[in-house]
Amino acid sequence: AQSVTQPDIHITVSEGASLELRCNYSYGATPYLFWYVQSPGQGLQLLLKYFSGDTLVQGIKGFEAEFKRSQSSFNLRKPSVHWSDAAEYFCAVGTGNNNDMRFGAGTRLTVKP
Amino acid sequence: NAGVTQTPKFQVLKTGQSMTLQCAQDMNHNSMYWYRQDPGMGLRLIYYSASEGTTDKGEVPNGYNVSRLNKREFSLRLESAAPSQTSVYFCASSLTVLGHYEQYFGPGTRLTVT
Numbered sequence: 001a002q003s004v005t006q007p008d009i010h011i012t013v014s015e016g017a018s019l020e021l022r023c024n025y026s027y028g029a030t031p032y033l034f035w036y037v038q039s040p041g042q043g044l045q046l047l048l049k050y051f052s053g054d055t056l057v058q059g060i061k062g063f064e065a066e067f068k069r070s071q072s073s074f075n076l077r078k079p080s081v082h083w084s085d086a087a088e089y090f091c092a093v094g095t096g097n098n099n100d101m102r103f104g105a106g107t108r109l110t111v112k113p
Numbered sequence: 114n115a116g117v118t119q120t121p122k123f124q125v126l127k128t129g130q131s132m133t134l135q136c137a138q139d140m141n142h143n144s145m146y147w148y149r150q151d152p153g154m155g156l157r158l159i160y161y162s163a164s165e166g167t168t169d170k171g172e173v174p175n176g177y178n179v180s181r182l183n184k185r186e187f188s189l190r191l192e193s194a195a196p197s198q199t200s201v202y203f204c205a206s207s208l209t210v211l212g213h214y215e216q217y218f219g220p221g222t223r224l225t226v227t
Contacts, residue, residue, distance in 0.1 A: 009153075041221075042221075043218030043219050044218040046216070051212070051213065090155060094212045096212045098212055098216055099210055100212075103155035
């Protein structure tokens with residue numbers, strides 16, 4: 001079965017600084033990869049997804065992620081973080097059906113003024 | 114357009130009590146899902162309904178039952194709550210079960226079992 005690891009439980013960055021959140025997956029074939037964001041007390045919102053094609057994916061709120069097959073990674077990046085980006089971020093890997101997704105444990109992002 | 118709604122938002126149960134969590138979507142989606150979220154573990158799928166009239170087990174179905182009442186509504190029932198079921202429960206929906214289609218999540222129900 002597929003699995004996903006988010007190595008960083010908590011990251012703190014200063015407002016305006018760049019951000020990279022790490023995600024590593026395990027799956028034998030080409031995975032479906034997702035990044036979700038969860039603000040406090042809210043449900044998850046999809047930031048971006050990768051199925052095939054261009055390995056650099058653009059998402060909402062200025063986020064992007066790059067699929068690197070050789071490293072089994074799908075890291076999330078943002079060039080300049082805003083205070084409103086403080087939230088929990090989840091990476092997920094799927095095999096092609098929504099009932100077969102596996103979520104990482106999440107990375108909590110704190111943004112310093 | 115409310116998206117995915119869940120009731121209640123919070124609930125405290127005693128061990129052995131039963132309750133039903135309600136979920137409704139107004140996006141005319143065919144597929145609906147129930148997840149639980151526990152600290153340090155991400156989301157895990159409890160049950161899903163690929164289409165009206167069908168339900169299937171997910172990764173962690175033990176202790177739960179579901180009902181797809183109609184295309185809009187998908188309920189999750191705990192027949193005899195246990196402390197291990199203390200969690201935040203999320204309902205989600207998508208146009209179909211295929212992974213190309215985004216899942217839309219409700220705001221969650223925080224359940225505590227004492």
